Amino acid sequence: KKEQPANIHHLVEKIISGSRLELAQGITLIESVRKQDQSYAQELLQKALPHTGASVRIGISGVPGAGKSTFIETFGLMLCELGYKVAVLAIDPSSTVTGGSILGDKTRMQNLANHPNAFIRPSPTSGTLGGVHRKTRETMLLCEAAGYDVILIETVGVGQSETAVRNMVDFFALLALTGAGDDLQGMKKGIMEITDLIIVHKADGENRKLAKRTVREYKQILHYLQPATPGWQSTALPVSSLQKTGHKEVWELIQAFKEKMLESNFWKTRRQEQTKSWFHDMIHDRLIESFFNEEGKKRVVSELEKSILNSDVTVTAAVEQLFAKKV
Amino acid sequence: KKEQPANIHHLVEKIISGSRLELAQGITLIESVRKQDQSYAQELLQKALPHTGASVRIGISGVPGAGKSTFIETFGLMLCELGYKVAVLAIDPSSTVTGGSILGDKTRMQNLANHPNAFIRPSPTSGTLGGVHRKTRETMLLCEAAGYDVILIETVGVGQSETAVRNMVDFFALLALTGAGDDLQGMKKGIMEITDLIIVHKADGENRKLAKRTVREYKQILHYLQPATPGWQSTALPVSSLQKTGHKEVWELIQAFKEKMLESNFWKTRRQEQTKSWFHDMIHDRLIESFFNEEGKKRVVSELEKSILNSDVTVTAAVEQLFAKKV
Numbered sequence: 001k002k003e004q005p006a007n008i009h010h011l012v013e014k015i016i017s018g019s020r021l022e023l024a025q026g027i028t029l030i031e032s033v034r035k036q037d038q039s040y041a042q043e044l045l046q047k048a049l050p051h052t053g054a055s056v057r058i059g060i061s062g063v064p065g066a067g068k069s070t071f072i073e074t075f076g077l078m079l080c081e082l083g084y085k086v087a088v089l090a091i092d093p094s095s096t097v098t099g100g101s102i103l104g105d106k107t108r109m110q111n112l113a114n115h116p117n118a119f120i121r122p123s124p125t126s127g128t129l130g131g132v133h134r135k136t137r138e139t140m141l142l143c144e145a146a147g148y149d150v151i152l153i154e155t156v157g158v159g160q161s162e163t164a165v166r167n168m169v170d171f172f173a174l175l176a177l178t179g180a181g182d183d184l185q186g187m188k189k190g191i192m193e194i195t196d197l198i199i200v201h202k203a204d205g206e207n208r209k210l211a212k213r214t215v216r217e218y219k220q221i222l223h224y225l226q227p228a229t230p231g232w233q234s235t236a237l238p239v240s241s242l243q244k245t246g247h248k249e250v251w252e253l254i255q256a257f258k259e260k261m262l263e264s265n266f267w268k269t270r271r272q273e274q275t276k277s278w279f280h281d282m283i284h285d286r287l288i289e290s291f292f293n294e295e296g297k298k299r300v301v302s303e304l305e306k307s308i309l310n311s312d313v314t315v316t317a318a319v320e321q322l323f324a325k326k327v
Numbered sequence: 328k329k330e331q332p333a334n335i336h337h338l339v340e341k342i343i344s345g346s347r348l349e350l351a352q353g354i355t356l357i358e359s360v361r362k363q364d365q366s367y368a369q370e371l372l373q374k375a376l377p378h379t380g381a382s383v384r385i386g387i388s389g390v391p392g393a394g395k396s397t398f399i400e401t402f403g404l405m406l407c408e409l410g411y412k413v414a415v416l417a418i419d420p421s422s423t424v425t426g427g428s429i430l431g432d433k434t435r436m437q438n439l440a441n442h443p444n445a446f447i448r449p450s451p452t453s454g455t456l457g458g459v460h461r462k463t464r465e466t467m468l469l470c471e472a473a474g475y476d477v478i479l480i481e482t483v484g485v486g487q488s489e490t491a492v493r494n495m496v497d498f499f500a501l502l503a504l505t506g507a508g509d510d511l512q513g514m515k516k517g518i519m520e521i522t523d524l525i526i527v528h529k530a531d532g533e534n535r536k537l538a539k540r541t542v543r544e545y546k547q548i549l550h551y552l553q554p555a556t557p558g559w560q561s562t563a564l565p566v567s568s569l570q571k572t573g574h575k576e577v578w579e580l581i582q583a584f585k586e587k588m589l590e591s592n593f594w595k596t597r598r599q600e601q602t603k604s605w606f607h608d609m610i611h612d613r614l615i616e617s618f619f620n621e622e623g624k625k626r627v628v629s630e631l632e633k634s635i636l637n638s639d640v641t642v643t644a645a646v647e648q649l650f651a652k653k654v
Contacts, residue, residue: 042644049638134643189553193516221551226516272636279635282646283628287614301610308606309599311376316461317369319609 008040012047015146020119023146027121030138045138048145053271055087055144056258057151059165061191062175064156067201067241071175072152073109074241075250080117084150087119087143088112091136091155091165119148133164137278140168166194167274170267171254172228173197176218178210192221194228197253203238203246211238231264232257335367339374342473347446350473354448357465372465375472380598382414382471383585386480386492388518389502394528394568398502399479400436401568402577406477407444409578414446414475415439418463418482418492446475460491464605467495493521494601497594498581499555500524503545505537519548521555524580530565530573538565558591559584 014022026048029041062068076086088109112118121139140151153169155161166172174195176187192198198218203211218236227234237253239246261267292298304318313321341349353375356368389395403413415436439445448466467478480496482488493499501522503514519525525545530538545563554561564580566573588594619625631645640648 038643042641042647045641046644049641052638138641138643187551187553189520190517221548224514224548226514275635275642276632279632279642279645282642283618283649284611284615286646286650287618288611291610291614305603305606308602311379314369314372314376314465315602315606315609316365316465317373318606319613320369322610323613 008043008047012044012145015044015048015142016051018147020146023119023142024121026142027139030142031135041138045141048142051145052141053144055140055149055151056171056254057140057153057169058254059153059155059162059169059172060175061155061162061165061172062199062201063177066175066177068154068175069108070241071199071201071239071247072154073112074244075247076109076112076118076150076152077115078244078247079150079251080112080115083117085117085119085146085148086112086150086152087121087140087146087148088152088154089121089136089139089143091132091153091161119143119146133168133278134282137168162188162191163194166228167277170261170270171196171257173199173250175199175201176214177202178207178214192234193225195222196228196232196234196257197250198222198234198236199246199250200236200238202240202242204240204243208238208240214238229257229261229270230266232260335370335374339371339472342371342375342469343378345474347473350446350469351448353469354466357469358462368465372468375469378472379468380471382467382476382478383498383581384467384478384480384496385581386482386489386496386499387502388482388489388492388499389526389528390504391483393502393504395481395502396435397568398526398528398566399481400439401571402574403436403439403445403477403479404442405571405574406578407439407442410444411476412444412446412474413439413477413479414448414467414470414473415479415481416448416463416466416470418459418480418488446470446473460495460605461609464495489515489518490521493555494604497588497597498523498584500526500577502526502528503541504529505534505541519561520552522549523555523559523561523584524577525549525561525563526573526577527563527565529567529569531567531570535565535567541565556584556588556597557593558587 011022011026015026026041026044029037029044032038032041060068060072072088076088079086109120113120136153140153143151151169153165155165162172172195174191174197176198178200198215200211200214200218215236215238222234222236225234235253237246237249239250241247258267261270292301300322304313304322307313308315308318338349338353342353353368353371356364356371359365359368387395387399399415403415406413436447440447463480467480470478478496480492482492489499499522501518501524503525505527525542527538527541527545542563542565549561549563552561562580564573564576566577568574585594588597619628627649631640631649634640635642635645
């Protein structure tokens, strides 16, 4: 299944024409660690590039138990029924630790997966966070070339994954549960300030009233904070995937967001900034990686660290020593 | 005034014995851009290191007009009268832009400056932010060796300066003005989440009532947010430097903070993490600096950036190209 494509040109044409089989093959190339595959993948992406950029890129995060899969399935199905093509990708740096992937459960989103307009890609999450980003970003581009109108990038709130997703999407939504204001304390530092919309999920049954109160509380807090997107007041909405209410409002809000951002040109500006940051992050990663990969460098740095903490050497002198040795 | 010290050993002894003249000379060495001076400065710091670490390091920020100097003068004088030795340093990356330094006004803090227990150092802020950090951190260490019990590091809220200060202090306080909740919107993104205490300043006269309300509002918001320091509930206090009220409460709070952090050992852990981060930040800066200083590198990167934004090349391929050329 990882066979080299005889003809990248043929592959990209099939992808652009909308074939899910070839799209999956293309993503497998992107995810491959083989040198030759990586070279094919770049050739493929190069040819796909002119066909990218037309989708709405949406990041979705939330605490475990917030019902991310249920929301994405219901939201995705609604969009598919409206005629949109929807791709669901995932970043889950935790799966290497916990052994379970965000999309590991095969029965997840079965209804969405079966819809002809949907494409769901469980992402293998081995490798560094940087590597995972590259794969997700490139997979997103390939999905766009394949004509997907909406890309949903799902992440669990582990480490830097939310910031990583924020840096590759147009719109970032956070799924939260109903509850008193105290529940907000469980929120990750800085998460609200990268969020364009807080979806108060499971707003059904006895929870409905509480959900409305939680929405009000979140709105108040968001009002105090700096907006995640200049010119956009981050807000909150109640949603029930059980009763299928609120998804329409979420989509309308995202469309209003897009319109506003297109007007101010921030839509394009942000994407350009994101691409430039990605480029510079990769340069930085490469520099640091190749520095620390030098024979014995990690040991020297760790020894200098000890000397510094032991007050045997100043930080500046340690850095001087480190770079003097390099020459 | 920038003469080379004949004897670093003599200089450090005078500094440790508490001579302000030699302390000022030592800081001048730290701030000097001359290679020889820098080497002297490291020798000096090396000898001073065993005498560092005993102070309480306090960062203070706030919007222009919040009354930072007035607060620091009143607070500093109170501490001096209590028998503490107080050093005031500043980080102001804006001064190179605006032409005016945070401590440029010679008449600022005149009463504090005249107190025998106080040492005020206007920091020249030319150079990169990284360079400014190094100088401030090293100046702080030298002040500690000189027996200063409290180091106040003042910063204006420009660019990354607050995060930089947060990363070199034990306790971070933010000066705010009274006002309705809406005023919080003027706050910088993420600033509340690095703050241990919000000082609602100018809580006097007609403002007193309003100040109390503002304190309550801030407390509520801080309660929702993740704490800046694990195990510490960030809070707010009303202070009037005009009526000299609230400074005692601020100091008591800082002492309670220190006690709690010493108990949990986070006091030491945070300082060690800060030192390690400083070391690694300097390594990263050096790597990136020397990469971009290579002949023509900036031009190549900027051209690749254009090609990327133009969809002529993928990000990954551009990085490959950049590092292939290097060999």
